Amino acid sequence: MNLDGLEPHWMWLIAAAVLGIAELLLPGVFLIWLAAAAAVTGFAALILGIPLAFQFGLFALLAIAATYLGRRWYTNNPVESSDPLLNDRAARLVGETVVVVGAIENGVGRVRVGDSVWKARGPDAETGARVRVVGADGTCLKVEPAAPRLTSE
Numbered sequence: 001m002n003l004d005g006l007e008p009h010w011m012w013l014i015a016a017a018v019l020g021i022a023e024l025l026l027p028g029v030f031l032i033w034l035a036a037a038a039a040v041t042g043f044a045a046l047i048l049g050i051p052l053a054f055q056f057g058l059f060a061l062l063a064i065a066a067t068y069l070g071r072r073w074y075t076n077n078p079v080e081s082s083d084p085l086l087n088d089r090a091a092r093l094v095g096e097t098v099v100v101v102g103a104i105e106n107g108v109g110r111v112r113v114g115d116s117v118w119k120a121r122g123p124d125a126e127t128g129a130r131v132r133v134v135g136a137d138g139t140c141l142k143v144e145p146a147a148p149r150l151t152s153e
Helices: 008-025 031-048 052-076
Strands: 097-105 108-113 116-121 130-137 140-145
Touching: 008 031, 008 052, 031 052, 097 116, 097 140, 108 140
Parallel strands: 116 140
Antiparallel strands: 097 108, 097 130, 108 116, 130 140
16 A cells, blocks of 8 residues: 555544544553544644644644643443442451451561452551451451451350
8 A cells, every 4th residue: 555645634534533543442542632633733733734834833732732631531421230349359458357367566477368468557466366447458358356256055
C-alpha cells in the first residue's frame, strides 16, 4: 500500500480511525483522546489548508488538551461499582480475624491472612494470638485483639 500521494488531512483522519479502533481493542481510556485530536487536526487541515508543520503543532496542543480534559472528566464522573472495594484488598480485610505470626511488639508485627503474611500495627500480641483487622494504611493492617470465642459446655 503506497501512501505517498495521500493528502495530509487524510493521513490525520486515518490515524484517528486507527487510534479509535485501537482503543476498542485495547481499552484504556487514553487512545480515544489522541484519536479525537487527530480527527480535529484532520478536519482543520481539510477545511483550512494549514501547512504540515502547523498541523503537527496543532495536533500536539489538541492531544495535550484532550487528554487533560478527558482525565478531568473521568475523575469527576467515576464509574459506579456494585463492589467498591474490588481492587482494595486491604480494605476488604476489615473485620476479618487473623493470626499473629510475628509477635506485635512496640506496636509493629506480622499477621497471616490466608496464604500471605502482612505487616500489622496495633497493641502488643504474642505469636499465635488472634486479632481483628480494624483498618488499613496502605499494605499495613491496623489490628486490635479479637474478642475471645465463647464456648458452650
